[in-house]
Amino acid sequence: MSESGANESGELTPTSKDISLTPSLTALFKPTFDLVGLEIRNYVKESIDSLKEKRRKRNLESHxxxxxxxxxxxxPFGQNEPSINQLSLFEDWVEGVQDIDPADEELSAIWQSLLIRAAQGEHIGEEVRNILKSLSPKEAQFLLEIKKRVPAFPLGSGIVKSRDRYLANQLLAKGLAEKDYAFPIFFITTMIASTTIMFSIVGGSMGGLNIGVVASGAAVFIAALGFSLRSGLARWRLSWLGQELIGLVKTPSRE
Structure with missing residues (x-):
């Protein structure tokens, strides 16, 4: 039987027996290590799944x-038997609303209004239901902000925030918003007309246009135009789908 030997410096070195035992020991204990790792992984997964299920249940109860x-x-809700469309919507609603945190007020309001209107017999298009499932809390909040902004970005609000641009692009991609150039066109046309009238009045009263007046007027016009563009006058508005989605939150008319 081979023993561990010493090298020239006097240090012990593993012999062939020691080396040959290493794979054997590894093979012996590896199933145990794998089993323990699997048990831990399953335990963690079950714990997370249990917590998620409890949270989803609390969300549903809260909504x-x-x-x-x-x-x-x-x-009161209609006394008639629910239609196939209503039953399908109720099923989708229960499944989807469980993942919506009640703390996200804007998104929760849309989901809750969806159930109320469906239960009252209103037909909710499948395209509205599907897009709602993909809506994030911040997107829902921004969607309501667009609806409330008249105009969408007042001149005093300054430069459009990067967050707004990002969310607007997300809504554009989902078909919930669209570019609105009506206001900037109106604004620029008004500025040009006002400047022309001002120059005419000044020129008529002074017997001719003064270079300083023209330069000052042009500078004011360019500054106002630049400020308006930086302030977001190439703004957004709700698309038809966005209006349908936000329209759920309105108080239904009573018969």
Whole structure:
């Protein structure tokens, strides 16, 4: 039987027996290590899945409670048997709303209004339901901001934020928003007309245009034009799909 030997410096070196045992020991304990690792992984996964399931259940209960609060004193839901479309929507709603945090007020409001309107017999298009599933909390918030902005970006708001540009592009890609050039065209046309009238008045009263007046007027016009463009006058508006989605949040008309 071979023993561990010493090299010239006096240090022990592993013999062939020691080396040959290493793979054997590894092979012996590896299944145990794999089993322990698998158990830990399964335990962690089960714990996470359990927490996610509890959170989804709490979300669902919270949204149902909020819907019940909203319909108090409102007209009762129809007594007729629910249609296939309604049943399909209810199923989609329960599945989707579980992942919506009630703390995300804007997105929650849209989901809750969807259930109320569907339960009251209103037909909700499949395209609206599908796009709602892909909407993030920040996108929902920005969508409502676009609806409330009249005009969308007041001149006093300064340069459009990078966040707004990013969210606007996301909504554009989903077909919920579109570019609106009506206001900048109106603004520029008004500026040109106003400048022309001003020059005419000044020129008529002074018997001719003064170079300094012309330069000053041009500078003011260019500055106003640049400021308007930097302030976001190439703004966004809700598309038809965006209006349909945001329209869910409106208070339904009573019969």
């Amino acid at each position: 149902i409670k909020a819907v019940n609060e909203k319909i108090k004193g409102d007209r």
